[in-house]
Amino acid sequence: xxxHKRFVxxxxxxxxxxxxxxxSGGGGNTQTATQSGSAAEPVTINVHTFxxxxxFGYDEAVKKWNAEHPNxxxxxxxxxxxxxxxxxxxxxxxxxxxxxxxxxVGIDEGAMGLMAARPQFFTDLSQYGLDSRKADFxxxxxxxxxxxxxxxxxxxxDMGGMTMCYRKDLFEKAGLPTDREEVGKLWPDWNxxxxxxxxxxxxxxxxxxxxxxxxxxxxxxFQEAPKNGNVAYFDKSNQLILEKNPxxxxxxxxxxxxxxxxxxxxxxxxxxxxxxxxxGGGFATMGCPxxxxxxxxxxxxxxxxxxxxxxxxxxxxxxxxxxxxxVPKQSKHPKEAxxxxxxxxxxxxxxxxxxxAGAFPSSIPAQQDTEVSGLKNAYFNDAPTGQIFSASxxxxxxxxxxxxxxxxxxxxxKVLEGMDQGAVKYDEAWSKFVEAGVKAAG
Amino acid sequence: MTLQLAPxxxxxxxxxxxxxxxxxxxxxxxxxxxxxxxxALFAIFGVFPLGYTLWLSLHDWELAGDKTFTxxxxxxxxxxxxxxxNAVINTLGMFALATVPQLVLALMLANALNKRxxxxxxxxxxxxxxxxxxxxxxxxxFSQLYSRDYGLFNWILSWFGVEPVVWQNxxxxxxxxxxxxxxxxxxxxxxxxxxxxxxxxPRDLYEAAALDGASARRQFWxxxxxxxxxxxxxxxxxxxxxxxxxFAEPVMFEGNPMMTGGTTGQYQTVAMFIVKExxxxxxxGYAAAAAWLLFVLILLGTMIxxxxxxxxxxxx
Numbered sequence: 001x002x003x004h005k006r007f008v009x010x011x012x013x014x015x016x017x018x019x020x021x022x023x024s025g026g027g028g029n030t031q032t033a034t035q036s037g038s039a040a041e042p043v044t045i046n047v048h049t050f051x052x053x054x055x056f057g058y059d060e061a062v063k064k065w066n067a068e069h070p071n072x073x074x075x076x077x078x079x080x081x082x083x084x085x086x087x088x089x090x091x092x093x094x095x096x097x098x099x100x101x102x103x104x105v106g107i108d109e110g111a112m113g114l115m116a117a118r119p120q121f122f123t124d125l126s127q128y129g130l131d132s133r134k135a136d137f138x139x140x141x142x143x144x145x146x147x148x149x150x151x152x153x154x155x156x157x158d159m160g161g162m163t164m165c166y167r168k169d170l171f172e173k174a175g176l177p178t179d180r181e182e183v184g185k186l187w188p189d190w191n192x193x194x195x196x197x198x199x200x201x202x203x204x205x206x207x208x209x210x211x212x213x214x215x216x217x218x219x220x221x222f223q224e225a226p227k228n229g230n231v232a233y234f235d236k237s238n239q240l241i242l243e244k245n246p247x248x249x250x251x252x253x254x255x256x257x258x259x260x261x262x263x264x265x266x267x268x269x270x271x272x273x274x275x276x277x278x279x280g281g282g283f284a285t286m287g288c289p290x291x292x293x294x295x296x297x298x299x300x301x302x303x304x305x306x307x308x309x310x311x312x313x314x315x316x317x318x319x320x321x322x323x324x325x326x327v328p329k330q331s332k333h334p335k336e337a338x339x340x341x342x343x344x345x346x347x348x349x350x351x352x353x354x355x356x357a358g359a360f361p362s363s364i365p366a367q368q369d370t371e372v373s374g375l376k377n378a379y380f381n382d383a384p385t386g387q388i389f390s391a392s393x394x395x396x397x398x399x400x401x402x403x404x405x406x407x408x409x410x411x412x413x414k415v416l417e418g419m420d421q422g423a424v425k426y427d428e429a430w431s432k433f434v435e436a437g438v439k440a441a442g
Numbered sequence: 443m444t445l446q447l448a449p450x451x452x453x454x455x456x457x458x459x460x461x462x463x464x465x466x467x468x469x470x471x472x473x474x475x476x477x478x479x480x481x482a483l484f485a486i487f488g489v490f491p492l493g494y495t496l497w498l499s500l501h502d503w504e505l506a507g508d509k510t511f512t513x514x515x516x517x518x519x520x521x522x523x524x525x526x527x528n529a530v531i532n533t534l535g536m537f538a539l540a541t542v543p544q545l546v547l548a549l550m551l552a553n554a555l556n557k558r559x560x561x562x563x564x565x566x567x568x569x570x571x572x573x574x575x576x577x578x579x580x581x582x583x584f585s586q587l588y589s590r591d592y593g594l595f596n597w598i599l600s601w602f603g604v605e606p607v608v609w610q611n612x613x614x615x616x617x618x619x620x621x622x623x624x625x626x627x628x629x630x631x632x633x634x635x636x637x638x639x640x641x642x643x644p645r646d647l648y649e650a651a652a653l654d655g656a657s658a659r660r661q662f663w664x665x666x667x668x669x670x671x672x673x674x675x676x677x678x679x680x681x682x683x684x685x686x687x688x689f690a691e692p693v694m695f696e697g698n699p700m701m702t703g704g705t706t707g708q709y710q711t712v713a714m715f716i717v718k719e720x721x722x723x724x725x726x727g728y729a730a731a732a733a734w735l736l737f738v739l740i741l742l743g744t745m746i747x748x749x750x751x752x753x754x755x756x757x758x
Contacts, residue, residue, distance in 0.1 A: 084700070085701075089721040089724070092506040092724065096506040118506055121506065268697070272586075273590060273697070276589075276592065277591070410702070414700075415706075417705045421608055423612070423706050442723075442725075
C-alpha cells in the first residue's frame with residue numbers, strides 16, 4: 001500500500017517536472033520569436049495554403065515580392081493537398097490553440113461560412129485600408145469575405161466559373177458534333193443537355209454520358225441559388241432552408257432525372273474509380289469550373305491530350321469553388337501580413353497565380369488583363385479558356401454560405417451517391433436527402 | 443526463528459544508520475525511479491487524454507467555438523442516435539465476420555505447421571509475411587481487387603455470368619470485403635502465436651493418448667485445444683480490441699476519407715464515426731462521448747469473449 005502511494009507521488013513529481021520543463025521551453029521560443037520581430041531584422045510572414053498540383057500558384061509571386069521587400073520576407077508553404085479532412089481541422093485547432101497558424105492563411109469556399117461565424121479569430125482587414133478594394137471584386141466574392149460582425153476578414157483569390165468539359169473522341173464515336181462552338185449549341189439549357197445525353201446513350205459507345213451525381217449537382221445548384229435569393233442550404237440568419245429553397249429541389253430533381261435515365265456512370269467524385277474513368281474514357285461530359293481543368297489534366301494524363309475539350313455550360317453563368325486569404329488574429333505582424341495579403345489578392349498576384357496554376361482570378365482588373373483573357377489551354381485543344389471563363393462569371397451573383405454549409409453539403413451528396421448507385425431508392429431519396437441535411441445541420 | 447530475533451550488538455547500532463538509509467533508498471526507491479519514465483509518459487499521453495476526453499464529453503463544444511457544460515446530454519443523444527447504433531452494428535458484424543473464421547483458420551494452420559513437414563521454417567515464415575505489409579497497402583490493393591469496373595473479383599465472377607457487384611453498396615458485400623482484408627493480414631500472426639503455444643505442450647501427453655488409441659482428431663480437441671486455453675484467451679483479447687477499433691481498412695475501402703463509410707453508412711465503424719463527428723463535423727464533445735462508449739464497448743466485448751474462452755475445459 002505505502003509502496004504504491006510512494007510510486008504515485010514519484011510519478012506525479014516527474015510529470016510535474018516534465019511539464020515545467022516543457023513550459024519553460026515554450027516560453028523561450030516565444031521570446032526568440034518576439035526578438036526576431038524587432039525593427040532591425042526583417043519580418044517573416046508565413047503564408048499557408050492547401051491544394052494539389054500547383055495549388056495556389058504563388059511561387060513566382062512570392063519570389064518577386066521577396067526580391068523587392070527585404071524587410072518583409074514571405075515564407076510560403078503549401079501544407080497539404082487535402083482541404084476538408086486535413087487542412088481545415090488543423091487550422092481550426094491552431095486557431096483554438098492561439099498558435100501555429102500562418103500569418104496569412106488560405107480558406108476554401110466550403111469553410112467560408114464556418115470562418116465567418118468565428119470573427120474572434122481573424123484580423124479586421126479594414127484597419128489596414130483593405131476595404132478600399134471592394135470595387136476590384138464581384139459582389140459574390142466580396143460579400144463572402146465579411147464575417148458575422150460585418151467586418152472584412154478575407155479577400156478572394158481564385159474562382160471557379162463554370163463550363164462543360166467533354167470527351168471529343170467519345171462524342172465522335174456517338175455521331176455528335178465535336179467542335180466546341182457546336183457542342184455548346186447542343187445544350188442551351190438542361191433539357192437540351194438531357195436530350196443530348198439520351199442520344200449519346202442510344203449510340204452505345206460503351207461509355208456513359210456523365211460521371212455521377214456530385215459534379216452535376218453542384219453545377220446546377222450554383223446556377224439556381226442566385227435565382228432564389230442568393231442562398232443555398234442556409235438563409236442569411238443561418239437557418240436551414242433545405243426543404244424550402246427551390247434551388248435545391250430543382251438541382252436534386254435534375255440529378256434524379258439524369259440518374260434514372262441511366263445517363264450517369266454511377267461514380268462518386270474524388271474516388272479512385274472516378275479517377276480511372278477520367279483517364280479510361282468511362283464517361284463523356286463533366287461540369288468544369290476552371291480548377292477542374294487542372295484536375296482532368298492531372299488525372300487523364302499526357303496520353304489523353306486533345307481528347308478532352310471544353311464548351312459552354314447549359315443554363316448560363318455560375319461559379320463553383322474558389323478560395324480566400326485571411327489574417328488570423330494570432331499573427332504577430334498583422335500589418336505586414338495585411339500588406340502581403342493585399343499584394344497576393346491584387347491584380348499582380350492574381351495574374352501570376354493564373355499563369356502558374358490556371359486558377360481563374362476573381363479580381364476584376366486581373367480578369368480584364370490581356371494575359372488572362374487571351375489565355376488558351378494547350379491540353380484542351382487550345383481552347384480559349386480565358387475567354388470562356390470570363391464569360392461564365394459575367395454578372396455573377398453572390399451565394400451565402402451558412403456556418404455548416406460544408407457538413408450539410410457532404411451529408412446530402414452522400415444520399416445522392418447512394419441514390420445513383422442503388423443503395424437508396426429513387427422514391428425515398430428526397431426524404432432521405434432532407435433527413436440527412438437536417439441531421440448534419442444539427 | 444528465535445535465534446534470529448536475538449538483540450543486535452550495541453556497537454553496530456551507532457554505525458549503521460547512514461549507509462542503511464542509502465541502501466534502503468537504493469533498494470526501494472531506485473526501481474521506481476527507473477520505471478518512472480514509462481509512467482510519466484503514460485500519464486501525459488495516456489491518462490491525461492483519457493481524462494480530458496471524459497471532461498470534453500460532458501460539454502457541447504464545436505472545434506474553435508463555444509464550450510458549454512451539458513452534463514450527460516451527449517451520452518443521452520448518442521444512445522438515441524441511429525447513426526451511432528448503425529456504426530456499432532457494423533463494427534460488431536465485421537468483427538464476427540472477420541474474427542471467427544480467422545481464429546478457426548489460424549488454429550488449423552498452426553496445427554498443420556506443427557506437423558513434421560518439409561520446408562517447415564519457410565512455411566512458418568510464409569504465413570507471417572502478410573503482417574509485414576502495411577495496413578494501408580493491403581487496403582489499397584484489396585480495394586482495387588474489389589472495384590466495380592476493373593476489379594479482379596468482379597472479373598472472376600463474370601466467368602460465371604454474375605453481374606458486377608458494387609461491393610461498397612450493400613452491408614453484406616462491404617463487410618465481406620473488409621473482413622477479407624483483416625483476415626489476410628492477421629490470420630498468419632495468430633497462427634504463429636498458437637503454434638508457439640502448441641510447441642510447449644508436452645509430447646508425452648500425445649504419446650499416452652496414442653497408446654490409449656485416441657485418433658489425431660480426438661487428440662487435437664482433447665489435448666491441444668484445452669492446453670492452448672491461456673494463449674487462446676490472449677489471441678481473442680487482441681482480436682477483440684483490434685476488431686472493435688477497426689479503422690484503416692474501411693477508410694481506405696471508402697476511397698475518399700470523409701468517414702461516412704459508404705453512401706448510407708454501410709460500413710462505417712465506431713472509430714470512423716468518432717473521427718467524422720470530431721474532425722469532419724467538428725463536434726468534439728459528441729465525438730469524445732462516442733469514444734468513451736467505444737471504450738465501454740471494448741470492455742464488454744472482451745469480458746464476454748473471456749467468459750466464452752474460459753468455457754474451454756481441460757480434458758476429462
